[in-house]
Amino acid sequence: MEERLEHQQLDSYLEPRLQRIERALREYLPATDKKPATLVEAMRYALLSGGKRLRPVLCIASAEACGAEMETVLPTACALEMIHAFSLTHDDLPALDNDTLRRGKPTCHVQFGEAVALLAGDALFAKAFEMIAQQSRLSPPGRVIQVLALVSHAVGTNGMVGGQVEDMHAESGAPTPDDLEYIHTHKTGSLIRASVLAGGALAGAEKESLVSLDNYGKFIGHAFQIIDDILNETGDPERLGKAVGSDRERQKATYPRLFGLEKSQETADNYITKAVNALQDFGSEADPLRWLAQYVSKRDH
Numbered sequence: 300m301e302e303r304l305e306h307q308q309l310d311s312y313l314e315p316r317l318q319r320i321e322r323a324l325r326e327y328l329p330a331t332d333k334k335p336a337t338l339v340e341a342m343r344y345a346l347l348s349g350g351k352r353l354r355p356v357l358c359i360a361s362a363e364a365c366g367a368e369m370e371t372v373l374p375t376a377c378a379l380e381m382i383h384a385f386s387l388t389h390d391d392l393p394a395l396d397n398d399t400l401r402r403g404k405p406t407c408h409v410q411f412g413e414a415v416a417l418l419a420g421d422a423l424f425a426k427a428f429e430m431i432a433q434q435s436r437l438s439p440p441g442r443v444i445q446v447l448a449l450v451s452h453a454v455g456t457n458g459m460v461g462g463q464v465e466d467m468h469a470e471s472g473a474p475t476p477d478d479l480e481y482i483h484t485h486k487t488g489s490l491i492r493a494s495v496l497a498g499g500a501l502a503g504a505e506k507e508s509l510v511s512l513d514n515y516g517k518f519i520g521h522a523f524q525i526i527d528d529i530l531n532e533t534g535d536p537e538r539l540g541k542a543v544g545s546d547r548e549r550q551k552a553t554y555p556r557l558f559g560l561e562k563s564q565e566t567a568d569n570y571i572t573k574a575v576n577a578l579q580d581f582g583s584e585a586d587p588l589r590w591l592a593q594y595v596s597k598r599d600h
């Protein structure tokens with residue numbers, strides 16, 4: 300009963316925000332009627348073909364928990380989704396995962412060719428940092444620089460790219476639990492964590508609140524990838540919009556491979572509890588973050 304209520308509250312919370320994010324993403328990207336039209340088409344395809352928009356939503360929910368309004372963090376929220384779309388586009392390429400289906404549609408390189416998909420990813424990455432720079436129209440420069448520092452750190456050598464490289468090396472090898480934790484917290488967790496922290500930083504949150512948000516982001520980021528691993532084994536391909544079973548085929552380093560499905564779900568649930576506990580000094584203004592944490596552990600796509 301309580302779970303259903305939370306679900307309804309989350310849906311009502313999400314609806315206007317998702318609409319606003321979609322509109323902003325469309326507006327921030329260039330139109331396709333000018334050069335370089337093919338590149339822009341591929342960028343729009345990669346960015347606007349659905350997706351849960353979790354990272355911008357987390358940025359907004361975190362900013363709101365610290366007293367800021369959605370409109371004041373939109374450029375950064377959208378930048379985080381652009382980085383995410385970039386990482387998916389490159390991750391799907393033949394040189395990496397060689398996936399042909401994403402969000403129920405042909406992947407960007409299947410649709411536009413490998414070279415254009417590669418360059419569309421690059422352009423989305425550059426656009427993301429342009430958007431963060433534009434954030435300075437709405438926020439004090441010190442906060443924008445803080446966001447630049449934490450986002451660039453989260454996606455670089457000691458973040459997403461580092462995690463991706465370790466993930467590749469772990470394929471067909473014998474990853475240890477430590478290797479697995481490194482891969483999950485870096486490849487996926489670091490951008491989720493940065494999304495939460497960026498919202499708080501832009502809202503001008505105090506140090507203690509930022510520490511709480513950082514812990515929340517760290518725990519849900521880790522749980523998110525464990526659930527992703529579980530869904531790759533047990534999910535419905537139609538609901539997921541992509542093939543399942545690919546991790547096992549490629550002998551990827553996953554939680555179910557090392558610990559089994561039951562233990563993996565238990566670990567994800569424990570991280571969700573820790574994430575919610577990290578918000579104990581916040582009041583009802585952080586409820587959407589609490590609902591989002593529950594959503595992460597129960598999601599089916």
Ligand code: GRG
Pocket residue numbers: 349350351352353382383385386387389390395402454455459460463486487523524527600
């Ligand atoms: C982006 C700096 C940078 C480098 C690229 C390719 C790569 C290095 C990193 C790959 C990272 C990656 C693809 C991690 C997987 C993360 C993950 C679980 C993606 C699925 O996210 P969802 O479920 O997807 O939020 P939707 O479709 O809902 O947006």
